[in-house]
Amino acid sequence: MIFSSFTFLLLFMPCVLLLYRVMPRRARMPFLLAASLLFYGWGNPAWLLLILFSMLLNWGGVLVMTRGGRKPSRAALAGMIVLNLLPLLWFKYAGFLADTWRQLTGTGFEFSGPGLPAGISFFTFQAMSYVMDVYRGEAKPQKSFITFSVYLSLFPQLVAGPIVRYTDLEAQLIAHPKPEYPEMREGLRRFCTGLAKKVLLADAMGRLWGSMNGNFAEAGTLGAWTGLLAFSFQIFFDFSGYSDMAIGLCRGMGFRIPENFDRPYRARSLTEFWRRWHMTLTDWFKAYVYIPLGGSRKGRVRRDLNVLVVWALTGLWHGAGWNFVLWGLYFAVLLILEKRFLLGKPRWERIPGWIRQAFTFFAVLLGWGLFSGFGTELWKALLGGYGAASPAALLKCAAYAPMLLVCAGISFLPAPKKEPWARFAAPVLMVLCFAALAAQGYAPFVYFQF
């Protein structure tokens, strides 16, 4: 089910929030599990088998690993990690690996893969964080299958994050929180903000990008740059909008989950950008890959190597394609160079903040070009290889210019200190979102494919 669908907005969400509020304490977790499974299976009931497998594997596996209060062995941990990664490898990377093998060796057969279940990367990473936290002694094994399953499948953040570490949610899951009305109201406000980011901004930007990337020859240089800019806004508002909705819904049920975005396009360095963009994924890789590899404790060369490994994996996490690996390595190289030659250097710090912000955004923008996977066609258009834009492309750029400015304003300008309109904004945004959804239908979230 998709947050921006009428099925969710008009039926699922009000039913679940109202019933959860009036539900007796002991019925809340089973109800939430049932609701989450309905939410997940609504798009394709077959996927329920996969998440049920993950629930049973990690809940049962951890209990077996820690039976009798013993410390889990490294072998058991490795076994659990491999078992968690196997479905991800099969569903997400099998087609990619087979294709790469075929291209390298000229042998093999066409294999497009079994299709990607929604959110598999997210709940697999959550499951692995639980296993590793228990292994490290940072969390206790969860004896209740229902409570653990709610952690893994909590519907607001199930299919596109934020990636919540078990330790962040453990106490709340055990407490079975009952949401108070002011908290629910705040949560619904946050949900409306996220829905507006998705439906009013991201989808509009997606349409502009979609109209340009189909024919770069017609888009020309201006159209390609405008389209890429639109894509950068689309992916930001789409994903941060989803995170807002997830955080708002969780709050509406009395849960607090971590923030995932902090105005990333205002970052003045790439290091800062990645502290503000998809923060929960960055934290995950830092806690479970970068630091275990030695982080920056083993010298500069090893640190740079660790950064390369982490970013290659980050790229692969985003998608099974060489463009994603290239995108990850692109950031790895830039981050290494930035750490070595810019950050903390007086000459860099003296540059006005807005120039550093523009420089950072430009590097990120080029990164989205790699991420998009459009290859040489896009770069040829960006570099002027197709000449000027056609009249139709010009018209599209002009038509979307006001929306681009709105997106740029929200992305680049500082957040207002006071928001007197906030109380009235939610209903107005909801009306505009309903109008857009009724007239244009909903578009899937970009991050669902990851």
Added chain:
Amino acid sequence: MKTGKSIPDRIAVIGGLCLLLGMGMFALLWPQKDFSDAERRYLASAPQAPSLTEWKTDQETESYLADRIPLRNIWVGIDSCAQVVTGRRTTLGSWPAAGAILELPVKSSGEKAARRLRQFAALAEKAGAEWQVIVPRSHGYLLREKMNGLLRTQYEQETEIYKVLEEDPHFADVLPDGTAAEEVYYRTDHHWTLQGAWLAYAAVCRADGLPVFELDEFERTSYPGFCGTTRSRSGLPVFSGDTIECAEPKAGVTMNADGAVYDRLIFPERAETYDGYAVYLDGNHGMTEILNPDAPGGTLLVYKDSFANCLLPLLAADYRRIAAVDARYYAGTFSQALEAVGTVDRVLFVYSADSLVNDTSVAGKAAR
């Protein structure tokens, strides 16, 4: 955030969620008609029983809810207005500009126009009759000088088509560049008004040496509140529609439309329906035959799209027999239509610029 249980918070939360749920239940359970007059399309049907082998329940439920959400027309109108306000009027299905809601520009295609004229010439030669082609300049094209540069550029693409037509001696230029668009086109529809159709009627009759009757000499009726196709496509709310004006010979005319016989050419009851333009000739038909034994002219064969629906009642005053063929609804080819009609005195082709170059049924049936 306020703390404690404040009543406004409780009302806001429970009220808001109940409102959403109420809308959902209404959309799901309240019986509604299956055709949307405003959008001119059939709405999604109820979801089928779930099947695990082919799971479509999610999409079917979503389409059903989206199509039947309470006050859907208002939601669509709000969205269209929001798009116009934020500069995206050209992303709508038709463009509000220069005081009207216009059809999208026809993409430049002089070559296709030339090919179509060659097909028409061959057909007329087969008929052994004089022929004329009428392709009115589009509403947007006539209004382009009142638009900004970018929009104007889009409509100027049509110039190539009109240039090809102007070079053909059989082209009747009934709406030359500079014609006052407000008089010859509706604000909310892509068709021409009675005034526009009369200009075409006069051109045909003059070319054939027949008398040209003034509009006052016809039986005149008018029907207000007409919201046409371009308005439907745009989704924009229109508070005052257009008025359809009609004219037909005062007596003695019969019409046979795909086998149904009538003694009139204007159908007032259709003015109240979603397709108000069907007031002329009861809408579109594959083959329409109009007889007027008292008329001075002979037999006229008209290959047409809906633009001619307003024109034929005027021509009925001058031709004893008119046979009109609409490629979209006629099963045979244009040659077969010619054989079915028999001897003709004159052949007329009436198409919008869009139909002339883009209608595949015209292109296919004229070729054979």
